[in-house]
Amino acid sequence: MTAAATPSGAAPDGSTDPRVAALFSELEPRLRQALFAYAGPADVDDAIGETFAHLCADAQRILAMGNPHGYLYRVARDKTRGPRRLTPTLPPVRHELQPEVTPELAPALARLSPNQRTSVFLAAGLGWSWIEIAEFLGTSVSTVRNHYRRGIEKLRTEIGEVDG
Amino acid sequence: MITLEDQIRRYATDVAGPAVGEPPADLLQVTRPHHRGRWALVAALALFIAGLAYVATSSHDSSSPAVTTPETTPPLVVPPQVTSAVSTEQACVINEQTTVTRPERSVVAFSGPNGDGLCVSFEVFEANAYGFSSQGPEEPDPALLARLFADVPQVEVPTLVTVIDGNEGGQLQVSACQASWVQEHPLGVISFGVAFATASPGTEFVRFDTDQGPLYAQAADVPGLDGLRVALIRIPSLAGQPLAEPRMTALDADLRPLAPPTSTTLAPGCNPLSSAQSSPALVDDGIGDSHPLPNSG
DSSP: OOOOSOTTOOTTTSOHHHHHHHHHHHHHHHHHHHHHHHSSTTTTTHHHHHHHHHHHTTTHHHHSSSSSSHHHHHHHHOOOOOOGGSOOOOOOTTTTOOTTOOOTTTHHHHOOOHHHHHHHHHIHHHHOOHHHHHHTTTTTTHHHHHHHHHHHHHHHHHHOOOOO | OOOOHHHHHHHHHHHEEEEEOOTTTTTHHHHHHHHHHHHHHHHHHHHHHHHHHHHHHHHHSOOOOOOOOOOOOOSSSSOOOOOOOOOOEEEEEEESOEEEETTSEEEEEEEEEETOOOOOOOOOOOTTTTOOOOOSSOOOOOHHHHHHHOOOOOOOOTTEEEEOOTTTTTOOOTTTTTTTTHHHHHHEEEOOEEEEEOOTOOEEEEEEEEETEEEOOOOOOOOTTTEEEEEEOSSEEEEEOOSSSSSOOBBBBTSSSSOOSOOOOOOOOTTTTTHHOGGGGOOOOSSBBBBBOOOOO
């Protein structure tokens, strides 16, 4: 299978457009965290690689977008999801290192809806702002806060707070 | 006592890297709304209801006895206006002069404001390379579908859309005319040469993995076809015979556009390209831009 066109993200000398590289290096750590929150650790690396390829192939259009971060997150998210991704497998709590964290936290997080899990994990877990989460999810801040509120309430019902 | 938020933070930073900042300042307020505001809302609502009841009572007292007429409740949901039709004839008009009938295959001709000429060829499914078979219009057993996809892990379709991979020859499985569930069940079908996959609302794109790499097709609404949502790709083999040149309008494994086809691979009696001419957004080159399907000549 041969290519018939040069990816638009490639410079004339064949190297990657510096704007593409800058965008992706800025985006990649957060993309990794957001994908982890959405679908768990499986396939995150592959999804990020494919997203970068997609960015290179259509760089001009993506760079001109108003919210390229959100677009690329949704592209990456689609790479990871499928029927088997509805309930992701999150790594278990390492109880020997974090005895104050209940082992029930990981499965309870996995049972949340994807948007609830993403909002809870990124806001409470990794310190993302509402605006940053909304940008990735392509929605409004109030919607993100609603996802967060419902998610955290579900978690509180299931596992609550523990003595630590 | 360690709070739930603290537990989440410790767990998340352990499994997903360092936190990028402090949690939003109003994190706790999101989950613990001000009860004062809630009571104010309840009070305002009670006042509104009381006022409404007063107005209703006073207007009832002042009005003369009226003749009671049976009220007709308007329908809550307005049925959509039919803008297109699906012919049940076993024929498709390739052009204005030629009508081709395919007795061995169910050929559905669409007509409508923008769907004129779109012709989708369906063939009753017999068996495919994965041993799945369906002899009639009944909906396939979900367990059977699950087993099918367990055997075909490379077929991944996002957003809960199920696309049944065709066999290696690209034969088509179902007759849309005979199997009404096709139009309701989120099931995709793959055709000869040009592949159609019906997709549910919300599906952004469909991925087909072939031995030559994944093919991507953007799902698109066909204007004027009552919500028919299709994904169009070209598959690189036809009836088990590999084509000289892989042909697809989607992207290959490296997400690079391929050369347009050089000769026709369409099943006789079906000319879906004519619809692409009238609805240029039908075909997508992957996940992003839409463009008309290249004429296969």
